[in-house]
Amino acid sequence: MVLGATLFVGAGSWMRYVLADDYRMQVIPSESMRPTHSPGDLVWFDRVAPQEVRRGDVVIFAAPASWVNGAGMQEGQQVLERVVALGGDRIAWEPGRAGLTLNGKPLAEPYLMDAAVPATMSFDVTVPEGRMFLMGDNRSNSFDSHLRVRDEGRGTVPVSAVWGVTRAEVPDAVALAVLVSACGVPVFLVGGGLGIGSLVARRRAAKAARNAAPTGPGRPAWSYEAASSD
Known part of the structure; x- marks a missing residue:
């Protein structure tokens, strides 16, 4: 029982205090990233350094001041979008084109x-x-960089604002912590059941031993001797 409680509590503490520095789970709040992520989806993010951000990454980042005006958004608010271009890239689109161009070439x-x-x-x-x-994957419902090109920074955001990149699967470390925590529950229950069973068995054995104790001929087990008086 103690082992089960230790596994359950220990794994929970590990997830809360250790993994929280490297991973984050967030509920998708809007339609902007459909069909990749729909509203209500639970998504894991893996913390990355700015130099690790790549084109095509879906990232969670803090909205800069230039994104606040007219967007119903607060500075520093966490936003989810896809990186389509990085420093030095030229990204463009105009009506009539089948898609964006990146550095003069069509972007798939x-x-x-x-x-x-x-x-x-x-x-x-x-x-x-x-x-x-x-930019969001749902371009007709995403107030992203391409709608902010007249703002300061021309709609771009510092790479340092990125907190993490989405994970396609639950991180191994998180899955391990969940597994250990889940294993702690049955261990705790089994240990508790065995402990209670052992206690009941000991009490029954003690009662049986008392009932079987010799009392002497013609003397009931419940009788007692009165104190003699001189």
Whole structure:
């Protein structure tokens, strides 16, 4: 029973205090990343350093001040978008084009909600070093970089604002902690059951031993001797 409780509590503490520094789970709040992520989906994020961010990554980042105006958003609010261009890249689109161009070449985007809507407003931006250009997969319902090209930074966001990148699967460390915690429950229950059973058995054995004790001929087991008086 003690072992089960230790496994359950220990795994829970590990997830709360250790894994929280490297992983985060978040509920998708909007339609902007459909069909990759739909509202209500639970998504794990793996913490990464700015230099580890790559084109195509779906990232969670803190909204900069330039994203606040007119967006119903607060500075620092966590936002989920896909990185389509990084520092030094030129990203562009204009009506009539089948898709975006990256550094003058067509950009393949198989993840789009609607391939016929690669953007809703024309843009042509060269991303400054240390920044990124982000767009949602549901371009007709995503207030992202391409709708903010007139803002400070031309819609780009510092790569340092990224907290983490989405994981396709539950991280191994988290899965292990959940498994250990889950194993602790049956161990605790089995241990508790065995402990209670052992206690009941001991009590029954003691009672049987008392009932079987010799009392002498003609003397009932419940009788007692009165104190003699001189």
